[in-house]
Amino acid sequence: MQHVAPTTRPLVVGIGGTIGGVSSTERSLRIALDAAAEQGFRTAMFGGADMARLPLFDPRAATRTAEERAFVDAVREASALIIASPGYHGSISGVVKNALDLLEETARDERPYLADMPVGLIATAYGWQATGSTIAALRSIVHALRGWPTPFAAAVNTQLTRFDDAGGVSDAAVLEQLRLVGRQVARFVPLAERMPG
Structure with missing residues (x-):
């Protein structure tokens, strides 16, 4: 794993979106990443096209x-992740799962997978039921990869919430929830980095 100099701002990597254009999932992820950037973090996003x-x-x-x-190297350098998935048939999308499966490449690293x-986590779906089951699936996957899901996860019902091309959201409460995901990730990075190896 590449050593990052202490003067380098920590990196938050975002993973999420859908194939076929910028989606509400990707727009949600961008809002959360921007909130982490406001806390002084560098960000990198792997959206649907990536x-x-x-x-x-x-x-x-x-x-x-x-x-x-490039994807695996970014995760290796990251101090935190934000994962956003649409709810497809009650669980995460295939492209998000495929990206997470690729983290098997880190199994023999000094810091394997998403350890510590x-x-x-963000889930978007056309209705409430799939947001809950998708967040539960994401939490299980992050636990299996030895990561720490933050206490708050954002559930976005796209039947009720609309996004625009400028990054706006029709519901102020949803905007605040997405920003909270980014702020919590930023808040917990210093705690994770103080943990003994």
Whole structure:
């Protein structure tokens, strides 16, 4: 793992979106990342178009594509993650799951997977039922990857909430919830970095 100099601002990586254009999921993720950036963090986002370029994860592959390496290297450098997924049939989308499966590349790292890393969670769906089950699935995956889901997760019902191209949200409460995800991730990074190895 590459050493990051202490003067370098910590990095928060965002993962989320859908294939086929900028989605409400990706717009939600951008709002949360911007809130982390306001706390002094660098941010990097892997949206739907980025995840669409990742081949299906093959654990036996002898080499990785440039896109796969860039994604894994960003997560290796990250101090925190924010994961946003649409609720597809009551759970996370295939492209988000495929990206998370690729983190198997870090299994033998000094810090494997998402060990001791704060992870913010966002679920978007056309209705409330899928937001709850998608957040539960994301929490289970983050626990399996040894990460710390932050206490608050944002559930966005796109039947009720609209996003615009300028980053605006029709519901002020949803905007605040998404910003809270970014702020909580930022707040917990110093605690995670003080943990003994």
